[in-house]
Amino acid sequence: MLTAVLRTYLRPYRLQLSVVIVLQLAASITALFLPTLNARLIDDGVAKGDTGFILSTGGVMVAITFGQILCTIGAVYFGARASMGFGRDLRAGIYHAVGGFSDQEFSSFGAPSLITRNTNDVNQVQMLVMLTCTMLVSAPLMCIGGVVMALRENLDLSWLLAVSVPLLLLAITLVITRMVPLFRQMQKLIDAVNRVLREQLTGLRVVRAFVREPLEGERFAKANSDLTETALQIGRYQALMFPIVMLIVNVSSVAVLWFGAHLIDDGSLQIGQMSAFLNYLMQILVAVLMATVMAVLIPRAAVCADRIKEVLDTVPAVDRPAQPQTPATRTGTVELRGAQFSYPGAETPVLTDLDLTCAPGTVTAIVGSTGSGKSTLVGLIPRLFDVTGGQVLVDGIDVRLQDQDELCARIGLVPQQAYLFSGTIASNLRYGKRDATDEELWEALRIAQADDFVAELAEGLEAPVAQGGTNFSGGQRQRLAIARAVVRRPQIYVFDDSFSALDLGTDARLRHALRPTVTEATVIIVGQRVSTIADADQILVLEDGVTVGLGRHEELVRTCPTYGEIVRSQLPAELSA
Numbered sequence: 001m002l003t004a005v006l007r008t009y010l011r012p013y014r015l016q017l018s019v020v021i022v023l024q025l026a027a028s029i030t031a032l033f034l035p036t037l038n039a040r041l042i043d044d045g046v047a048k049g050d051t052g053f054i055l056s057t058g059g060v061m062v063a064i065t066f067g068q069i070l071c072t073i074g075a076v077y078f079g080a081r082a083s084m085g086f087g088r089d090l091r092a093g094i095y096h097a098v099g100g101f102s103d104q105e106f107s108s109f110g111a112p113s114l115i116t117r118n119t120n121d122v123n124q125v126q127m128l129v130m131l132t133c134t135m136l137v138s139a140p141l142m143c144i145g146g147v148v149m150a151l152r153e154n155l156d157l158s159w160l161l162a163v164s165v166p167l168l169l170l171a172i173t174l175v176i177t178r179m180v181p182l183f184r185q186m187q188k189l190i191d192a193v194n195r196v197l198r199e200q201l202t203g204l205r206v207v208r209a210f211v212r213e214p215l216e217g218e219r220f221a222k223a224n225s226d227l228t229e230t231a232l233q234i235g236r237y238q239a240l241m242f243p244i245v246m247l248i249v250n251v252s253s254v255a256v257l258w259f260g261a262h263l264i265d266d267g268s269l270q271i272g273q274m275s276a277f278l279n280y281l282m283q284i285l286v287a288v289l290m291a292t293v294m295a296v297l298i299p300r301a302a303v304c305a306d307r308i309k310e311v312l313d314t315v316p317a318v319d320r321p322a323q324p325q326t327p328a329t330r331t332g333t334v335e336l337r338g339a340q341f342s343y344p345g346a347e348t349p350v351l352t353d354l355d356l357t358c359a360p361g362t363v364t365a366i367v368g369s370t371g372s373g374k375s376t377l378v379g380l381i382p383r384l385f386d387v388t389g390g391q392v393l394v395d396g397i398d399v400r401l402q403d404q405d406e407l408c409a410r411i412g413l414v415p416q417q418a419y420l421f422s423g424t425i426a427s428n429l430r431y432g433k434r435d436a437t438d439e440e441l442w443e444a445l446r447i448a449q450a451d452d453f454v455a456e457l458a459e460g461l462e463a464p465v466a467q468g469g470t471n472f473s474g475g476q477r478q479r480l481a482i483a484r485a486v487v488r489r490p491q492i493y494v495f496d497d498s499f500s501a502l503d504l505g506t507d508a509r510l511r512h513a514l515r516p517t518v519t520e521a522t523v524i525i526v527g528q529r530v531s532t533i534a535d536a537d538q539i540l541v542l543e544d545g546v547t548v549g550l551g552r553h554e555e556l557v558r559t560c561p562t563y564g565e566i567v568r569s570q571l572p573a574e575l576s577a
């Protein structure tokens with residue numbers, strides 16, 4: 001999975017990565033020559049008092065160091081650009097994939113997990129790319145090159161390499177193998193903290209109203225302490241790793257000095273050679289350390305890449321046709337033919353064998369008790385989910401065969417939960433029609449009975465809207481959501497219980513103002529209130545997802561017991577007769 005993500009998303013950065021490799025190569029090779037030059041400077045310059053040699057070798061060393069600095073800066077620069085670009089593209093890829101999800105995929109992943117995957121998980125993989133760009137070539141080159149160069153300086157001390165390098169590798173591997181499972185656990189725990197936090201913030205009012213703060217606090221504290229405990233365990237291993245590495249490095253240095261001093265005493269080693277050997281040993285140990293740091297990151301990045309790939313590879317239940325069909329005439333006729341729908345995993349269907357035709361210029365109302373399937377039914381029209389049996393047609397063509405964007409552009413959906421986006425009233429209203437003029441916005445507000453309260457706001461159309469529209473009342477939010485649909489002037493209006501938060505007077509005025517606007521449109525209203533739906537051209541009565549009545553109000557009052565029951569429970573006796 002990790003390699004698949006890297007292969008796909010690093011492809012556009014091949015050139016930059018090649019530059020990084022070349023620069024790393026140059027920086028590492030130059031670094032490898034410095035200890036040898038230093039040894040010559042000591043043995044042939046300082047020891048013999050040859051100032052000219054000292055100056056010329058020193059000059060070469062300064063030039064090499066300068067070149068090395070430039071190569072390293074270049075490698076980090078291009079590495080950072082490539083890895084940041086990689087992260088940006090990956091986030092965009094996930095965003096794009098999530099954008100095609102239907103309700104089904106959203107609920108199976110959950111919003112908090114999708115957010116963690118698009119932020120934290122991407123960061124982990126991006127960090128791996130970044131460090132790889134810094135160490136991929138230099139670590140193995142410094143390691144192998146260091147061994148070769150050290151052996152060139154002196155063979156008698158070579159056994160020190162054979163002991164210290166494997167010892168360091170063994171020690172680090174032992175620590176890392178204990179850290180890897182903790183890294184896996186950590187991503188899940190970050191998900192859990194996000195989930196709890198998001199749920200509590202969304203339902204803050206309910207939490208307060210039911211005095212659940214202490215209990216919810218405990219729930220958060222549990223998720224938080226689980227994450228902290230795992231992070232601390234990882235931290236303990238990391239803290240253990242540092243002294244172990246330092247111990248091995250320092251003991252190895254002392255050993256080089258100890259045994260090197262004896263060899264110098266014997267006359268078989270020069271001071272400069274010993275210093276070069278020491279430098280090479282340090283370079284090798286640092287390279288081993290860098291490689292193992294990467295080895296720590298790989299399993300964590302692999303876990304994150306798996307989670308990212310899971311999102312990228314998810315095929316939405318609502319797919320887009322390769323060759324969409326376009327209706328011959330676009331009048332906005334909606335038809336359900338034997339429509340059936342079951343939520344995934346549910347034993348019984350939510351909607352069974354529904355037949356309904358909603359013609360342009362007519363109003364269709366859908367009523368039924370809570371949970372009877374009304375919202376599910378209207379969700380089938382803009383393809384929030386697809387039928388599991390039968391068909392939904394718009395203008396005679398199955399919605400599954402039509403271009404999704406074109407289809408949705410013709411539908412003005414006012415959902416049950418009126419959701420507004422952070423911005424201004426104008427930016428929210430222009431959601432449906434970007435180029436709508438202020439006059440069009442005011443007209444839509446007038447129809448939605450929202451012009452009064454918007455006009456009272458000091459900034460008018462430019463009044464700020466908080467995320468979710470929480471700085472407006474439920475009724476105001478609903479009216480703004482209705483205005484947003486009206487601005488679009490769609491052919492099909494779907495009001496999913498959109499009038500429920502309005503008082504009877506506003507509800508009646510709104511429908512009255514809406515009538516001239518929707519004379520040619522197909523209007524579908526989900527409603528609980530009989531006064532809202534009584535004058536509809538046809539009323540569909542649902543009970544447990546099955547049609548138990550279809551007709552006009554007067555007819556249904558006589559013929560449909562379920563409808564009669566709803567009417568009797570709401571209207572005075574003389575009206576329901």
Ligand SMILES: Nc1ncnc2c1ncn2[C@@H]1O[C@H](COP(=O)(O)OP(=O)(O)OP(=O)(O)O)[C@@H](O)[C@H]1O
Nearest residue numbers: 107343350368369370371372373374375376377416
């Ligand atoms: N995402 C979902 N996954 C599984 N079952 C669901 C899901 N959404 C709704 N349901 C179930 O489908 C049934 C119909 O739900 P739906 O929201 O369509 O009813 P409704 O008539 O609009 O209700 P209300 O009037 O309360 O809004 C309910 O029994 C509900 O439990």
